[in-house]
Amino acid sequence: MHFATRGSGRKLRAGISVIGLMAVLTTGLWGPEARAQSFRFNDIRVEGNERVDPNSIVSLLDLPRGQTVSAGELNAAYQRLQNAGIFETVEIAPSGSTLVVRVNEWPTIRRINIEGNSRLDDEELTALIDSTPRRVYAPNVAESDAAAIADAYQQSGRLAATVTPRIIRRGDNQVDLVFEVAEGSVTEIERLSFVGNRDFSDRRLRRVLATKQAGLLRAVIGRDTFVADRINFDRQLLTDFYQSRGYADFRILSVTNELARDRGAFFITFNVEEGPSFDFGAVTASSEIPGLDAAEYLAVSQIDPGDTYSPQAIDNAVTRMERLAIRNGLNFVRATPQITRDPRNLRLNVNFVLERGPRIFVERIDIEGNATTLDRVIRREFNMVEGDPFNPREIRAAAERIRALGYFSNADVEARDGTGPGQVIIDVDVEEQPTGSLSLGGAYSTDSGIGLNVGYQESNFLGRGQTLSFNISTGTDATSSNLTFVEPYFLGRDLAARFSIFYDTSDFDEADYNTRVVGFSPALTFPVSENGRLQLSYRLAKESILDVDADSSPIIQREEGAAYTSSVGYSYTYDTRRTGLDPNSGVLLRFGQELAGLGGDSEYIKTTASGTAQTRVWNEEVTLRATLEGGAINALNGDTTRITDRFFLNTRQMRGFERLGLGPRDTNAPNEDALGGNMYAVARLEADFPLGLPEEYGISGGVFFDAGSVWSLDDTSGFGGNAVDDGFSLRTAVGVSVFWTTPLGPLRFNFAKALSKEPYDRTQVFNISVSTSF
Template identity: 50%
Template sequence: MKHLLQRGAGRSITAELSKRAAILLSVAMVCTATPQFAEAQNYQFSALKIVGNERIEPATIISYAGIARGKTISSGDLNDAYQRLQGSGLFESVEIAPQGGTLVITVKEYPTVNVVNFEGNKRLKDENLGKLVSTQPRKVFSPALVEADAAAIAKAYAEAGRINVSVNPKVIKRDNNRVDVAFEITEGKVTEVERLSFTGNRAYTDRRLRQVVNTKQAGVFRTLIQRDTYVADRVAYDRQLLTDFYHSRGYVDVQVTGVSSEMTRARDGVFMTFNIREGQQFKFGKITTSSEIEGLDAAEFQKQAKIREGVVYSPNAIDLAVTRMEELALRKGAQFVRVEPRVTRNDRDQTLDIDFALIRGPRVFVERIDIEGNTTTQDQVIRREFHTAEGDAFNPREIKNSAERIRALGFFEDAQVDSKQGSGPDQVVVDVNVKEQPTGSLSFGASYGKSAGIGAAVSLEEQNFLGRGQYLGISLATTSGTKQNQIKFIEPYLLGRDLQGKFNLWYNTSEDDSSEYSTRSIGISPAIEFPLSQNGRLELRYTYSRDKIYDVEQIADPDGDGIFSGSSPVLYAEELKGERAKSAFGYTYSYDTRLTGLDPRWGFTFDLNQDLAGFGGDVDALTTTALARVERKVWQEEVTLRAEIEGGAVHARSGSNLILLDRFTGNGKIRGFETNGYGPRDLNAPNQDALGGKYFAAVRLETEFPVGLPEEYGVHGGLFLDAGSVWGLDDTAGACATPVTSVCAGSIDDGLNWRSAVGFSVFWDTMLGPLRFNFSKAIKKEDYDKEQSFDMTISTKF
């Protein structure tokens, strides 16, 4: 009996202690957000009771709590259960209270979101903001999520240059445990870059460096230019642009030590200053090649360096030399060869000696290439940019170059190429993650030229047709006297090789107001283009066209007053030949040093074109044209010097007669003269039509320089000197034998008469398009030439 009493007393004491612990626990829950349980207390519950839940099933709550019936648990376990429930994001409040053998879990559920509204937004539309927020109708309301959404909206406005934006989320309670969430937005004004300056720069002026960075100063077109708004995320990109700019010009020690951004008093503008430590400019010293691999002759690889001593150092030149040497090793059948440029610095004479060391790289293979994110672009379009196939030796430099080629396609907003270990230590998996971007465009344009008048154009372009990487373009353009319609298609990798397949189809007409005739040309031209060298490419083409001169006004005296009107009998005789078919094979060789960009301060291009007609059709002639251009930046790269020389000749074969459409005109060759303003001309014809010539030559010299206005205005000046001529006709007296009129064209002067003009230009880069104003004066001309002292050109797209 005594024993039983003691056991009963024990249970009474235990019950009392449990009751007191529950009271203390409840008080602690009320006083603090996180309950604190006595660490020495243990519990065992035979039942779990859920209170307060409306939408969430009890089983879900018990699953989050992780407490099982009949299992002994500690106070720490209860605390962990509380943390799990509170951290689930489903409940506004949670209470855990042991009541004897029952654990009571009382919850207060978060309400559901009824609607989400945006108020006060004008610059960013509701549909765009809706994509930024995670709070959505019919989902559980979360205060933390709403705050994160407000921050995301503020960030989006900051990226648009409105860093003074304020986003105030409001929660409006509704019945049935629902709430409306409203984001009240005060957009504020755009924070513009009022001044963009640089410190520590000695080699280049602020004006030149402003052209390098992506951020621009606010100028006259501040309402149109988006790059003059302050975006903090753009600063890192601008720092990299400045670093790359200096590195490519030999400043190997350059550092952009910091960027200070100071707000104006009104907090509507920022003064940005880039702090630069330039260092010294280095040039290439001794260029050598050494081989650590038996069987590879260093002298043979030395020829692939193609770097001259004394030239300003360029990292791009190093990369190209390494690429050429490694490609030579592959052609010789040598696998896993790496070229390691070893640099010896000579501070005394500021040169860098480069030794290209041929070393044996690790035996690692490409196991596979995984591509993700390309929803439109086909895998093969990305894979063909890799010169390394699955199973080939792994070359980190080639993978890097492949990544650059993928980005250069322009198909992707972002392209990341990484490598990771594959199934074994000698295997590598290349991961390609891309983010697609729109590649099609529909553009409308307008143009103006004093000669051509007002024009309009519409074009439809797709850079990645059907996801195959092909180009398709359709363009329609018209001015006061011409209509040009064209369809162009390009397959960049024909037959899976670096071989471009091209196809052009055109239909052009002209009704020149300054001439008494019209022309029409329709034709097709398939072509292939492929590289011949690092800078040279060759295009082979076939062209078939049907050309015609029509509506040539005959010379007549309609009123009988002795005043004649009409065009040249030469053109009328050519009109009588009717529509003529031309079938020609041709080629274009192009050479462009800008492809490699070894020295960004200068560039040289050369184009040679030849077309041989006579493979059927009515024309048997050889047409040759050539154009060479050179450009050089001087005086801290603020002044640009340009020189162009151009020429052409057409030679009729087998007694074939040429017409105007086969010959050259002076249009666009030299400034200072109107359209058809110089060249062989029929002076006896009432309108003195220009007849074109079999030969032409032109030399154009030009300089472009700043005029002292702020760079953000986009205004530059220029001076030019042009000289050239068009000459040569097959038969200057042929019209005399044609019984058209009594007027003879035998006085046509088709000699080599040089013309020249000087002038100055005003260049204005606007958001509406590049404008150019030319003021010129002909200093050498013939009496019958037609001068043009002013010309303005503008081309816009929108």
């Protein structure tokens, strides 16, 4: 950090000392008492003061009248006046039996201006300074303010910024305080490199760090500027990355920050020592508590010999064991992992020792800093209340959950000794941050064309931890809007209650009919296992098929009009992407059913299922992903499904074909509208990999293979009485993708070739969409 401050403040203070010293040593003023280094005075006369009361100055001197005063005592009195910070000059001079004190007060600040700043606005910088208009100017405070402003520029990557405080004299002993800012250029990170890494490439490790290299988008990417505080965060990210992959001995030996000669760029080098990768060896449990079955607790560890070693796996196992003890009615049980090394086989043997912990109880939980968020929103993240046994692991877990809420910029949770033995007090100190967002943006895809998105979301509504959101998305041929309210802890339990109102319309270029769907849907979601969640929902909607063209298939013409759908449903989700022990692999499974017919016009049962698995290979450079999904809708009581209920495959589900481009189609109708199907199935195989371009450009590539179909209709009587072919016919496509992470969002460019198709299918070679991550 570099900042310049006006030297007049220091010069003035030096002048004060000289004046005072001359006053003390001038023999014409002191007389015989001065030569004896002592004197006596009966009165104190103050001169030059305008705002400060004379009695206050006399009180600061703290000198006795009528008594002998040494030169040292007089100097100490002088120092007290000087250090009070309210006088520009101070002079002390005895005159007979009177001590004359002449002062020149610091001027009052009339106005504060910040000049030369463009990257950081006045409001942001003014909030950092302590100098205030209509108060006395203090040079040391102005210098501190300049340092604070310069530090703000350092945090934004402008290390060469200088800040100079200056005063402009005005009448009536007033000044204008001006901070002159020379912002300088952004100090970018020209290169991030690593020394000592053997198993992972520099490119792979750069993706781990929050800091990025400067590249093509340096004008809009903020993470490529040098911020010293971010390096410590990067060190932790890098350590977690290696340790979660079995590198128990990983160390960061040093991090060097080398500034270029022109001070415009940094070269950062991480010097690491990887060490070998370990697997789990023997995993055992032993009990020091009479009557406690160690085998029962070992069974919940979910660690198998041969698994890659991970501190997170051990932490999860300890948490499961201690929670099992609580469910069994045993408090203060601690599972302590003891690790022994088998260096020959690169194995780490783990023995979980079940033992009694100290008998400590929670006296109370104190929460501070939450001006808006209610206490109960924070308290519900604790799995304990006052009077419960104290568990340090649960406190750390609660702290992580509080931080994960997103309501606070900082959240510290600490335990301290209580008022009595065996008691602790848990202090929660939070700093709130804005939780509302208003978004306005545009979008483009080959499916929906050019669109406008407007959205509002408040994730901590009225400080209750509730979510309220409203979104409108418009495209060339579709409009979607919804209002959603979520209570994450309904009835004080881990039970999310959601209520949504929706209004959707479509006017597809590929079809000569329009649709409109309006309705509402309440739902309840709750956990049923560590990785599984179940959702129960209800849906009431009015679904309309409008403006059906005369050239459309008679099947669609018979479905024209409005129908009410009243349905109940459930969906189960199993997700190991965050809780799985393998950081390179994950599974996401979904299964759901919807039963319509509880009133309304439609009667059917709809079933959908999907599964996605992902893993990284070749030193985590290549990501392999496989997805299988399908669905079926069965009309009940002789009813037939409508086009608003049936399945279609969009360009994300099946590449190489247009939206509404495959499936049953009335080829005898003039416009050959797609009819959708009662069943669908699709499989996608993908591989994503780097293209050798600089990682900071955010461009990577991929290949894919898709196979799927849509089939089955209840009504097959088409144009001219001809039957529509609704049989199963497999379509396949291959292609390549280019992924580009832009400031506007991650984009995906697909180039596809349909390998197998029906003559009436409509293919698509190229499409653009927003990329979604697994």
